Amino acid sequence: MTPKLPYVEIAPNTYELDEFDCGSVFVLVGEEKAMVIDTGTGVGDLYGTIREITDKPLVLVLTHAHMDHVGAVGWFDEYYMSKEDVGKYGEFSNMEGRKGYAGFIAARSGKKYPYDPDVDIRPWPENANPKFIPLFEGQAFDLGGRIVTAMACPGHTPGSMVFIDSATRILFAGDACNCNILYGSLPGDPRFISVEKSGEAMKAVYALRGKLWDKCYNGHHDFREFGEPLDDEVMPFAIELCENLVSGNYEVKTVPGMFPGSPLTPSGKDKDGLWERKDLYGKQSEAVQGIFEEEAGVPARDGRNVL
Numbered sequence: 484m485t486p487k488l489p490y491v492e493i494a495p496n497t498y499e500l501d502e503f504d505c506g507s508v509f510v511l512v513g514e515e516k517a518m519v520i521d522t523g524t525g526v527g528d529l530y531g532t533i534r535e536i537t538d539k540p541l542v543l544v545l546t547h548a549h550m551d552h553v554g555a556v557g558w559f560d561e562y563y564m565s566k567e568d569v570g571k572y573g574e575f576s577n578m579e580g581r582k583g584y585a586g587f588i589a590a591r592s593g594k595k596y597p598y599d600p601d602v603d604i605r606p607w608p609e610n611a612n613p614k615f616i617p618l619f620e621g622q623a624f625d626l627g628g629r630i631v632t633a634m635a636c637p638g639h640t641p642g643s644m645v646f647i648d649s650a651t652r653i654l655f656a657g658d659a660c661n662c663n664i665l666y667g668s669l670p671g672d673p674r675f676i677s678v679e680k681s682g683e684a685m686k687a688v689y690a691l692r693g694k695l696w697d698k699c700y701n702g703h704h705d706f707r708e709f710g711e712p713l714d715d716e717v718m719p720f721a722i723e724l725c726e727n728l729v730s731g732n733y734e735v736k737t738v739p740g741m742f743p744g745s746p747l748t749p750s751g752k753d754k755d756g757l758w759e760r761k762d763l764y765g766k767q768s769e770a771v772q773g774i775f776e777e778e779a780g781v782p783a784r785d786g787r788n789v790l
C-alpha cells in the first residue's frame with residue numbers, strides 16, 4: 484500500500500494527514516502516548532504513515548461513525564467513539580462504500596493521486612478485530628504533557644464528538660462544523676438531530692473559544708487550506724444559521740449537493756403530515772443537475788459550492 488499520505492506539522496507535535504482529499508486525520512504526540520483523531524476512508528497505509536511520525540502507543544478516537552472517518556479502524560486494536568453513533572452508519576470496513584467515496588472525491592477534484600484504488604483500498608487485515616470503547620462527554624486523555632478532552636457536539640451525527648487539546652489550544656471538530664452539519668435525516672430517523680439541538684451544541688463549543696481553544700480544524704480541508712485552520716467566521720456563521728432556521732428567519736434556496744446527482748432539495752411534510760425528503764438520486768439526477776448548473780452558474784459536482 485502506498486505510504487505516501489501527505490502530512491504537515493500544524494503545531495508542535497501535532498500533524499494533519501491528508502487522505503488524498505477524502506478526509507483529514509490528526510496525530511497529537513504527547514510525552515507518553517500519541518492520539519489519532521479519525522482514520523479516513525482507508526486509502527493507502529495510514530498506520531505506516533503514523534508510525535513514521537511516532538512510535539508511541541496510540542489512542543484512537545473517532546469524531547463520528549461516517550465511513551470517511553472510520554474506514555481504516557481495522558488496522559488499530561481499539562477505538563473510542565460515542566455510543567450514540569453505534570450501528571447507525573453501516574459496517575466500517577465496507578469496501579464498496581469506501582471505494583465509491585474515494586472514487587467520487589477523485590472525480591470531483593480531477594487530480595491524479597499517487598495511489599491505485601485496486602491496491603490501496605483493500606479489505607481490512609484478516610485478523611482485524613478493533614475493540615469499541617465508549618467515548619463520553621468530558622472524557623480527558625492524558626498523553627503526557629498535553630490533555631485532550633472530548634466534548635459532545637451532536638448534529639452532523641447524534642454521537643459527533645469534538646476534541647480540545649490543552650497544548651496547542653486547537654479544537655478538532657470532525658464534521659461538526661462543515662457544510663453539511665444537518666446532513667441527511669429527518670424526525671423518526673435514529674440519526675436525526677434537530678436544528679435546535681445542533682445549534683445549541685455548537686454554541687456551547689464556541690463559548691469555549693478564547694478560553695480553551697483558539698483555532699479550529701475540521702475533518703476535511705475542502706473549506707480551508709491543508710494545514711491551515713478554518714476561518715474564524717465559519718462557526719459563528721453556522722450557529723447563526725441554525726438560529727435563523729429555528730426562528731423562521733430564512734428563505735429556502737436550492738443549491739448543488741455534495742455528491743454527484745444529489746442536489747439538495749427543500750424538505751417538508753407531505754399531504755398526510757409525514758416527513759419526506761424529495762429524493763433526486765437516480766433517473767432524474769442528470770436532467771436536474773443540468774438545471775442546477777445553469778441556475779447556480781457552477782458545476783453541481785463541486786461540493787465546495789454548497790456552503
Ligand SMILES: [Zn+2]
Nearest residue numbers: 547549639658
Ligand atoms: Zn461525516
